[in-house]
Amino acid sequence: MIRLFHVSDVHFGRENHAAVAWFESLVHTERPDAVVMTGDLTMRARSAEFDAGLAWLKRLGVPVTVEVGNHDLPLYNLFRRFLRPYHRYHKIERLIEKPLDLPGVAIVPLVTTVRFQFRNWSKGYVSGHQLRKTLRLIEAVPADRQIFIACHHPLIEADTQATSDTRRGQQAFEALARAGASAVLTGHVHDPFDVVHEVSGHKLRMIGAGTLSERTRAMPPSFNEIRIEDGSFDVVLRNFGEKADTVLPQEEAPA
16 A cells, blocks of 8 residues: 655644644654645745755655645745745755656646736646646656646635635646546645546546644644555545544535
8 A cells, every 4th residue: 555645735934833743753653655745835935934844844754745835936025936936945956846656656746836927826827838747747657557646726626715716727637637647636725625526537536635834724734644555545634633533535526
């Protein structure tokens, strides 16, 4: 069995210190095969926040891939936002949008953050260039692997308090389904979900992780454990605190 820890929206600068330490302890104790971090490592993309977040990731001691969330791009420093948006990630540049190839499963990145758009910059956007890049990576995946896409914004809205409003998300989701992806792992909305959509006879699950920050919404701090075996997988919601862990129920998307 392959086990992935899917974590998102830690927001160093507003992190829940106890929840972050709990997650790190579980990684050290349970040794998942990989950690998939789907964005918003920081709160305001400040140097001290990146230093704390990157040190935490390096301490995990297992393979890690990291997506960039909207909070990880400088908001007020426009020079850095437009010309050097990833500059403060340089210490772990090799982890950013890094494909992972594990027995039976491949993790493929898709960028959904943009430096500028004529609306709220926090919302998602899938450019044609980024989608083509992801589809090319999918083509190179061995035939015996399930394909999981890692991105920050949900491509299609789930029933959560927050929204992603990802432009070109529906088209991207359909293209990924046709390309043979099994799941899209996301964050951004701070609440977990597992929604099954059917596209041209192919079922594709959109799976959202919660947050390890103080900025909780409907659910307490949590992350997802994905257990992959014999060509199928389950998602276990791992909750911080007294709330028991549970298999995250799959919901069928409205027709």
